[in-house]
Amino acid sequence: VNIGVFDSGLGGLTVLRSLVARQCFQTIIYYGDTARVPYGSKDRDTVVRYALEALSFFANHQIDMLVVACNTVSVVALEVMHKVADYPVVGVVEPGVHSLVNAVPDRQSRVLVIGTRSTIHSGQYQRSLQSMGYQSVDACAAPLLVSLVEEGIHEGPVMDAVLDHYFAHQEKPDAVILGCTHFPMIAAALRRYWGDVVLVHSGEAIVEWLDSRGYLGQTTPSCQVEFFASENTPRVRQIGEAFLADVSDTQDAVKKEIKGVGKE
Amino acid sequence: VNIGVFDSGLGGLTVLRSLVARQCFQTIIYYGDTARVPYGSKDRDTVVRYALEALSFFANHQIDMLVVACNTVSVVALEVMHKVADYPVVGVVEPGVHSLVNAVPDRQSRVLVIGTRSTIHSGQYQRSLQSMGYQSVDACAAPLLVSLVEEGIHEGPVMDAVLDHYFAHQEKPDAVILGCTHFPMIAAALRRYWGDVVLVHSGEAIVEWLDSRGYLGQTTPSCQVEFFASENTPRVRQIGEAFLADVSDTQDAVKKEIKGVGKE
Numbered sequence: 001v002n003i004g005v006f007d008s009g010l011g012g013l014t015v016l017r018s019l020v021a022r023q024c025f026q027t028i029i030y031y032g033d034t035a036r037v038p039y040g041s042k043d044r045d046t047v048v049r050y051a052l053e054a055l056s057f058f059a060n061h062q063i064d065m066l067v068v069a070c071n072t073v074s075v076v077a078l079e080v081m082h083k084v085a086d087y088p089v090v091g092v093v094e095p096g097v098h099s100l101v102n103a104v105p106d107r108q109s110r111v112l113v114i115g116t117r118s119t120i121h122s123g124q125y126q127r128s129l130q131s132m133g134y135q136s137v138d139a140c141a142a143p144l145l146v147s148l149v150e151e152g153i154h155e156g157p158v159m160d161a162v163l164d165h166y167f168a169h170q171e172k173p174d175a176v177i178l179g180c181t182h183f184p185m186i187a188a189a190l191r192r193y194w195g196d197v198v199l200v201h202s203g204e205a206i207v208e209w210l211d212s213r214g215y216l217g218q219t220t221p222s223c224q225v226e227f228f229a230s231e232n233t234p235r236v237r238q239i240g241e242a243f244l245a246d247v248s249d250t251q252d253a254v255k256k257e258i259k260g261v262g263k264e
Numbered sequence: 265v266n267i268g269v270f271d272s273g274l275g276g277l278t279v280l281r282s283l284v285a286r287q288c289f290q291t292i293i294y295y296g297d298t299a300r301v302p303y304g305s306k307d308r309d310t311v312v313r314y315a316l317e318a319l320s321f322f323a324n325h326q327i328d329m330l331v332v333a334c335n336t337v338s339v340v341a342l343e344v345m346h347k348v349a350d351y352p353v354v355g356v357v358e359p360g361v362h363s364l365v366n367a368v369p370d371r372q373s374r375v376l377v378i379g380t381r382s383t384i385h386s387g388q389y390q391r392s393l394q395s396m397g398y399q400s401v402d403a404c405a406a407p408l409l410v411s412l413v414e415e416g417i418h419e420g421p422v423m424d425a426v427l428d429h430y431f432a433h434q435e436k437p438d439a440v441i442l443g444c445t446h447f448p449m450i451a452a453a454l455r456r457y458w459g460d461v462v463l464v465h466s467g468e469a470i471v472e473w474l475d476s477r478g479y480l481g482q483t484t485p486s487c488q489v490e491f492f493a494s495e496n497t498p499r500v501r502q503i504g505e506a507f508l509a510d511v512s513d514t515q516d517a518v519k520k521e522i523k524g525v526g527k528e
Contacts, residue, residue: 036300041414046299083482144422147411148303153429158408159423192324192504231310 001217002027004063006054009037010236011146011181012069013243015092019067020223021247022231024216028225029061029118030240035230039072040116040143040180047118051077055084055230063087065215066207071115071179075122088215092202095209096177097128102208104175107133115179117141125177142166142180149182155189163193170218173197202209265481266291270318273301274412274500275445276333277507279356282389282467284487284511288480292489295505299494302494303336304380304407304444311382315341321492327351329479331470335379335443336479339386352479356466359473360441361392367462368439371397376434379443381405384458400439406430406444411417413446419453427457437461456479 003025005016009032016030029056033039039047051073060067066089068074068081076093081089100111111134113125121139129137144162153159175198178184184201191197210216225244229236267289269280273296280294295318297303303311315337322330330353332338332345338355345353364375377389384405393401402505408426417423439462442448448465455461474480489508493500 035306043297043495144408144411144415144417147408151408153408156429158422158425158429161422165420165422231307 001064003223004029004058006067007032007033007069009040014181014184015069015203018207021218022207030227032229040118044076047076071119075124095205098209100200110136111175113139113175113177113179114142146182149185183208196204265328268293268322268330268462271296271333272303278445278448279333279467282471286471287483294491298491309318311340314433335383340387359469362473363469366462373438374400376404376437377403377443383443410446413449
């Protein structure tokens with residue numbers, strides 16, 4: 001199976017990492033729209049236009065399925081992308097909710113969704129969780145957490161102040177949906193802040209979901225990853241390869257070829 | 265005189281405000297590239313491309329001069345824009361340094377430049393200040409301060425933590441060049457942090473500079489401001505008008521018509 005991974009920028013590497021670790025794909029084509037990142041504070045129409053342009057990019061590559069790693073695109077543009085693409089397009093919302101239901105089946109659990117402003121204001125996670133019977137669903141747009149990750153700040157006094165800014169008046173959740181690709185990078189800080197809490201990671205959720213739907217074939221002996229971006233593909237390839245470097249160590253049953261091939 | 269103001273997004277409204285208050289322009293056309301904001305972490309090539317696209321936008325409007333409010337564009341693309349445009353293009357670096365020299369003529373003064381990563385890494389402010397004889401010039405890329413302003417955070421514990429993050433080990437400066445259009449919004453926090461300090465504001469600096477070069481004509485009885493954006497022009501117009509609402513109160517000698525005319 002050859003798949004594409006689309007993200008607004010580099011955050012989708014957390015999702016790519018989970019897909020690579022699952023060892024079921026011959027080729028993964030990663031495309032990040034780094035020239036126009038971030039999407040989270042932009043208009044619906046703009047995000048839809050960018051998402052359709054991403055489909056044009058993938059039209060030049062042989063993919064059997066497209067994973068939309070970006071939560072903003074998943075809530076805003078997935079429906080339009082479904083109509084245009086002639087292969088399955090999988091977003092992060094349905095897998096995220098599916099994963100949460102598996103991890104925290106008790107419908108009395110307190111669930112918190114965090115993400116960009118677009119993701120939270122769309123209300124998609126919240127509606128989906130409520131339709132699954134969860135009564136206690138909170139949501140918080142936390143764009144500064146994205147900025148901190150982009151600054152390489154994963155802990156410390158700035159992180160503490162920002163967590164307090166968003167969550168000081170929030171009752172401790174039982175589970176948190178990490179509704180932005182950047183947030184797995186601050187999982188440790190969130191665990192320290194809340195103590196015992198289930199964190200739903202989009203990448204792991206997508207792998208679980210694809211598996212449950214029979215989309216994953218047999219284990220493959222090698223996975224070739226190709227990186228593309230709307231600006232500075234060589235830099236994205238370099239960052240991407242560094243980010244994946246230790247995946248083959250933790251999954252040493254199969255040797256992976258992680259190979260970056262840019263469009264430049 | 266009819267002028268254009270170009271910014272990557274809404275930050276340039278701080279510059280627009282200074283221009284409107286000066287009461288010398290018949291028409292000011294503001295264009296913000298809100299669909300692709302921010303520029304500060306993007307590549308040179310990308311920023312140059314976007315800047316040239318902005319010139320194409322202004323080709324459809326009668327302007328006598330273009331003010332580039334965005335510091336990132338000013339340091340990265342001004343030279344190219346000069347070559348392409350057939351009217352003067354004024355960036356913020358030269359006026360900012362000019363204003364600093366007037367405010368803090370003592371070359372022994374300690375000067376700090378803060379801005380986006382692109383602005384600081386270009387080294388333009390620093391080189392220009394050194395060529396003017398300033399010996400003690402520091403520079404700090406402070407992208408989180410931009411994120412805070414965009415979140416409407418101008419003071420409080422998050423602001424304090426971020427200021428400490430960037431400046432705790434910085435000797436107190438005598439003057440700070442606010443090398444990002446967002447930073448005038450946090451002037452109060454910066455003054456509280458450093459006490460007695462000269463803050464150089466790009467908008468005021470540009471007005472001073474235009475004046476010193478004889479670019480400003482007579483006072484005009486009214487100034488029409490038109491807002492355009494690469495996404496959601498009506499929202500930009502609304503925010504822009506709100507941001508300018510009190511300018512006519514503080515400058516009540518002349519009644520201004522501030523009128524938003526969008527492209528949508």
